[in-house]
Amino acid sequence: MLLIPCPYCGPRPELEFRNAGHAHIARATAADDQGWAETLFYRDNPKGVIAERWRHFSGCGRFFNALRDTVSDGFLASYRVGEPRPAAPPPIPEGEAPRIGAGEEPRP
Amino acid sequence: MADPSIARTAPRADPPGAGALVSLGLVPPATRFSFRGDAAAADGCGRALGLALPRVACRSAEAGDRAVLWLGPDEWLVLAPEAETVPLFAAVEAALAGVPHALVDVSHRQVGFAVLGRLAPALLNAGCPLDLDLSAFPIGACTRTVLAKCDVVLWRRGPDAFRLEVNRSFADYLAGTLRVAERGLG
Numbered sequence: 001m002l003l004i005p006c007p008y009c010g011p012r013p014e015l016e017f018r019n020a021g022h023a024h025i026a027r028a029t030a031a032d033d034q035g036w037a038e039t040l041f042y043r044d045n046p047k048g049v050i051a052e053r054w055r056h057f058s059g060c061g062r063f064f065n066a067l068r069d070t071v072s073d074g075f076l077a078s079y080r081v082g083e084p085r086p087a088a089p090p091p092i093p094e095g096e097a098p099r100i101g102a103g104e105e106p107r108p
Numbered sequence: 109m110a111d112p113s114i115a116r117t118a119p120r121a122d123p124p125g126a127g128a129l130v131s132l133g134l135v136p137p138a139t140r141f142s143f144r145g146d147a148a149a150a151d152g153c154g155r156a157l158g159l160a161l162p163r164v165a166c167r168s169a170e171a172g173d174r175a176v177l178w179l180g181p182d183e184w185l186v187l188a189p190e191a192e193t194v195p196l197f198a199a200v201e202a203a204l205a206g207v208p209h210a211l212v213d214v215s216h217r218q219v220g221f222a223v224l225g226r227l228a229p230a231l232l233n234a235g236c237p238l239d240l241d242l243s244a245f246p247i248g249a250c251t252r253t254v255l256a257k258c259d260v261v262l263w264r265r266g267p268d269a270f271r272l273e274v275n276r277s278f279a280d281y282l283a284g285t286l287r288v289a290e291r292g293l294g
């Protein structure tokens with residue numbers, strides 16, 4: 001089973017998570033048709049690294065962001081909401097297990 | 109609701125020794141609070157309870173017959189004897205007057221199971237994908253997770269002892285599922 005790194009709980013089974021779409025979507029400031037269309041529907045759909053929102057639904061319940069490689073399905077990094085998107089690590093060599101982060105102690 | 113403990117005593121054709129390897133029983137009715145709040149609220153709640161709320165992810169704290177389980181960075185499950193519901197609720201509310209927080213009595217929302225025995229981790233792993241090795245899920249570890257498609261809270265009390273908290277409406281299904289899984293343990 002795929003392990004997904006929760007920034008609070010550490011690597012956990014994928015069954016506990018729900019995907020919540022693209023991360024870092026900037027909302028349109030003007031309420032015109034084009035702006036709203038881009039906010040609601042226009043997505044990058046990259047082949048490679050994508051930043052996504054995930055929720056540790058059956059765990060700590062928190063939303064967080066993660067970098068995922070859409071080619072290998074490997075998770076490259078996960079980070080808390082409000083933290084900047086980290087630089088994408090180099091792609092995972094074929095046949096290797098994805099890198100997963102360990103859970104951190106909560107910050108004060 | 110059918111009593112999940114009934115099927116436990118019903119006659120069945122078990123492999124020899126299966127009952128001794130793992131046992132599944134209901135825990136007595138208990139006080140359960142869902143508590144949410146920031147660090148200041150958690151401090152106040154801890155003072156009212158007489159034990160500090162755990163700040164480390166997926167760990168619990170115990171003092172006497174009270175326990176607090178970390179469920180999220182601002183969310184805890186408080187467990188206490190059944191008779192303490194009203195006074196304990198009042199004590200926490202009094203300690204947190206003016207401090208933003210959410211304290212909800214969920215005593216009757218959930219049912220607690222005790223899963224005991226040498227094969228308890230194997231039984232739980234029949235429906236739960238978590239690594240339950242002692243190095244990965246030590247004594248005192250607790251978390252919400254998935255068990256046979258149900259959201260449950262799993263709390264390790266000993267090497268071979270777990271407590272499960274499951275929503276009441278799922279309890280019958282979960283007990284039946286575990287009982288079927290138990291037959292595969294030999």
Ligand SMILES: [Zn+2]
Binds near residue numbers: 059060061
């Ligand atoms: Zn988590």
